[in-house]
Amino acid sequence: MFELAALDIAGTTVEEGGAVYRVLADVVRDHGAPAADADVRVWMGADKREAITALLALSGTTPGRDTVEAVHTEFVRRLTAAYAATPPTPLPGVPEALAALRASGVKIVLTTGFDRQITDPLLAALGWDSRVLDGTVCAPEVAAGRPAPFMIQRAMELTGVTDPAQVLVAGDTVLDVRAGHAAHADVVVGVLTGGQTEAELAAEHPTHVLAGVHLLPALLGSSLRV
Numbered sequence: 001m002f003e004l005a006a007l008d009i010a011g012t013t014v015e016e017g018g019a020v021y022r023v024l025a026d027v028v029r030d031h032g033a034p035a036a037d038a039d040v041r042v043w044m045g046a047d048k049r050e051a052i053t054a055l056l057a058l059s060g061t062t063p064g065r066d067t068v069e070a071v072h073t074e075f076v077r078r079l080t081a082a083y084a085a086t087p088p089t090p091l092p093g094v095p096e097a098l099a100a101l102r103a104s105g106v107k108i109v110l111t112t113g114f115d116r117q118i119t120d121p122l123l124a125a126l127g128w129d130s131r132v133l134d135g136t137v138c139a140p141e142v143a144a145g146r147p148a149p150f151m152i153q154r155a156m157e158l159t160g161v162t163d164p165a166q167v168l169v170a171g172d173t174v175l176d177v178r179a180g181h182a183a184h185a186d187v188v189v190g191v192l193t194g195g196q197t198e199a200e201l202a203a204e205h206p207t208h209v210l211a212g213v214h215l216l217p218a219l220l221g222s223s224l225r226v
Contacts, residue, residue, distance in 0.1 A: 001104075001105075002106060002166050002167060002168045002186065002187060002222065003105070003106065003107060003159070003161045003163075003166040003167070003190025004106065004107045004108075004109065004155060004156060004159050004161040004166060004167045004168065005101055005106050005107070005108050005109070005167075005168045005169075005170065005216065006109050006110075006116025006151070006152045006155045006156075006167060006168070006169045006170075006180075006185070007108065007109070007110055007111070007168065007169075007170050007171070007174050007213060008045065008110070008111060008112065008171035008172060008173070008194075009110050009111075009112040009114065009119070009122070010088075010114075010194070011044075011171075011172035011173070011191075011193055011195055012091075012170060012176070012191055012193060012194060013090065013091060013094050013110065013141075013213055014088045014089070014090060014091060014094075014122070014126070015088060015089050015090070015091045015100075015193070016083065016086075016088035017086060017088075018195055019082040019083065019086070020079060020114075021040050021044060021195060022082075023067075023075060023078045023082055023137045024040060024043075024048070024051060024052070024055070024075060025037075025040050026078065027052075027071055027078060028052060028055040028056055028076050029076060029088065030074075031056060031067075031071050031074075032056075032059050033055055033056045033058050033059040034058075035055045035058060035079050037054060037065075039058060040055070041196065042050055042054075043055065043174075043175075044172075044173040044174070044175065044194070044195055044196060045146050045173030045174070045175035045176050045179075046113050046139075046145050046146055046175055047111060047113045047140065047144070047145025047146070047221060048072060048075060048113050048114060048115070048139070049068055049069075049072050049138035049139075049140070050139075050144075050145055051113070052068055052072055052075065053068050054069050056068070056071065056179065058185060069172065071159075071164075076115075076117050076118060079118060080117075080118065080121070081123075081201070083108050083122065087125060088122060088125075088126070089126075090126060091172045091193050091212060091213065091214070092212070092214060093212065093213070093214025094212070094213050094214055095132070096214070097213050097214045097215075097216050097217050098132055098133075098213075100217040100220075101216060101217055101220075102132075102134075106168075106220075107134040107135075107159040107161065108132070108133050108134050108192035109133065109134055109135040109136065109137060109155035109158060110123075110128075110133060110135075110136045110137070111137045111138075111139075111151040111152065111155060112136070112137070112138055113138075113139045113140070113145050113146065114138055115139070115140045116140075117136050118169050119136060119138050123136065127195050133181060134158070134159050135155065135158040135159065137151045137154045137155050137158070138151075139151060142154050143155065146173075146175035146176060146178065146179040147175045147178035147179045147182055148179065148181055148182060149180075149182035149183035151179065152167065152169055152179060152180065152183035152185060153183055153212045159186070164183055164184040164185050164186065165184075165186040166183040166186065167183065167186060167187070168185065168186070168187035168188075168189065168216070168219070169183065169185040169187065169188050169189065170190075170191055170210075170213055171189075171190070171191065171194075171200075172186075172190070172191050172192070172193055172195065172196060172201075173194060174193070174196060174200055174201065174204050176190070177190050177201060177204040177205075177206045178204055180206070181204070181205075184197070186207075187207050187208070187219070188206045188207050188208075189206055189207065189208045189209070189210055189216070190202070190204070190206040190208070190209045190210070191209075191210050191211070191212050191213055192209065192210070192211050192212065193211070193212045193213070196226070205208075
């Protein structure tokens with residue numbers, strides 16, 4: 001048994017068709033920094049301002065804070081428009097899995113590299129409020145985004161969980177897995193519903209690689225190891 005499940009949003013609990021990374025690549029390209037797919041993949045799951053800063057720097061010049069904020073504002077505008085055109089939906093089986101976990105006494109906190117401009121309208125559109133979740137943590141609200149452990153640690157603070165051995169972390173990116181290990185979570189799950197492959201995730205030594213979050217309730221009462 002565990003007390004807290006800290007879960008990523010895009011690609012982990014929510015299907016958004018990879019729009020976030022298409023928009024990210026487009027917006028940095030339009031600001032003079034064409035980014036190859038491999039460049040973008042490195043930043044999957046990261047704080048989006050951190051990702052923008054790194055991708056813009058590929059052009060050979062370290063961007064200033066004002067430039068990063070301007071590009072981030074454009075990123076938010078374009079992603080919001082993309083989500084309006086094709087609304088994100090819960091991944092299959094996820095609402096049922098979240099309900100099952102909470103019914104078993106597990107607290108659910110979503111963590112994300114988005115800020116509140118994107119996160120709050122997205123969750124509101126899904127109807128995911130306090131009846132579904134115990135909290136959300138956005139990367140700009142902590143000292144650093146993934147792979148740092150701070151979002152997970154903030155999720156623990158929000159829910160009163162003090163022992164990382166009672167924490168499950170799940171996400172679809174390498175950075176999710178690294179953050180879970182950095183937080184010393186006992187259960188670190190890579191899921192295959194997002195943009196990174198089983199081989200990429202397995203290379204980071206998660207405790208599990210699963211087809212999706214819908215399988216998490218099956219871990220309840222198990223040894224939690226593979």
